[in-house]
Amino acid sequence: MLVLLLTGWPVGWWGLEDLSEALTFTSCVIGAALVLVVLTMIVGVAAVLDCWVRGPISNFGMVALISTGVALLTNILLLFQTWKDGEKVGYPVFFSLLVLGSLWAVISVWRRLDQIPTPKRVAVALIVTTIVAIANFSYQYLYQPYRRAAAPLVQLSVGKAVPSEDGQAFSVPVDIKLVNHSDVSFHVLGAEFHVMGEKVQLKSRDLPRARWQEDAEQWAEAREKHPLTRREVYQPGELVAAQPWIPAGNWVQENDESLTRIVVKLPNDTPYEKLTFYSSLSLARKDRLVMGSFGRPGYSWRGAEMPQWVKRSKENDTIVKMAEMRENSAIDRYTRAQRRVSTYWRFGSHGAEVSVVIARKGEEGREFSEETNREVRTRYGLLDVLTGPVEQTLAEIKRLSRR
DSSP states (O other): OHHHHHHHHHHHHHHHHHHHHOOSHHHHHHHHHHHHHHHHHHHHHHHHHHHHHHGGGOTTHHHHHHHHHHHHHHHHHHHHHHHHTOOOTHHHHHHHHHHHHHHHHHHHHHHHTTTOHHHHHHHHHHHHHHHHHHHHHIIIIIIHHHHSOOOOEEEEEEOOOEEOTTSSEEEEEEEEEEEEOSSOOEEEEEEEEEEEEEOOEEOSSOOOHHHHHHHHHHHHHSSSOOOOOTTEEOOOOEEEEEEESSOTTOEEOTTEEEEEEEEEEEETTOOOSEEEEEEEEEEEETTTEEEEEEOOOEEGGGTOOOOHHHHTSSSOEEEEEEEEEEESSHHHHHHSOOEEEEEEEEEETTEEEEEEEEEETTOTTOOOOHHHHHHHHHHHTEEEEEEEEEEEEHHHHHHHHTO
């Protein structure tokens, strides 16, 4: 009885939280399974009590054996989960003791059934069948969807330019279409759009070998990627326009599409030969974490504290936004340390670069290894969707504006 009660207490608490608060199918099903386990244990407490009082003549011996067997299986799974992903030492120790206790309970109930061999065989058959069914269901409907890759598609198209009323400028509409054909929703952590104006200078002959190599090294270090020929003289692009195109904190719903239009206005005497359009989108899978709204931003030029890796950046004008988060699973929520989502918008000559950090409270500024960063991105489904360069010559844009 003590083993069943001690197992049912955390399992019931976590199951009810997942069943009532989880936002994904996976967590809801896990919550329902945990609640079913608790109900089995409640029935098992009554059965164990009856066996204890009445002895071998009890009709509930098989129920007691099944309930203690379910408790043993549950404690083994929770021990594995808390040992693998948990960060609080007390939980693996607690479930280790419960595994030993539930194993002793199963053996004790089994010995009570020595005079009734048939229920023992039925109980074993039921327990084995239940284990196989749970394993098959968990793999097909929980593990596989959880590991399935999902990434929205961002399409960027430049529309027909429109001249201004005074004829001194023209506007270029840019449509950014977000298409999510997956069954997964996403949290938007940051979305940035920028336009670069570029001058193209070509020589009639190949550049000297040393000059071409120097230009190739400069292009390799540049954030924007462009084709490079032996006759093109390297000229860095100039920022024409930059802005967010989806508010941070929004959701990208499953099997949904959205369209954002941004209008870029330029004077007629724009000195560039072509315009290049880029967009970026930083996301986190909604079935991996539950995120709150972003708080008030902090600004580096107003004294907001920034991590060292941000301070070392040449482009150190930075805005930081933070949001509280919790694990989507109640088990991980209680057995792992609380974390926070931080986004760093680093501004420079090529728009803004959005960097996402998920770390324990107080460790936002800590530098993590590349392996740790990969583990965090995989665990919480972090991904960046980059679109561009989409190039259009200025002559074509002006020709369209005169139509």
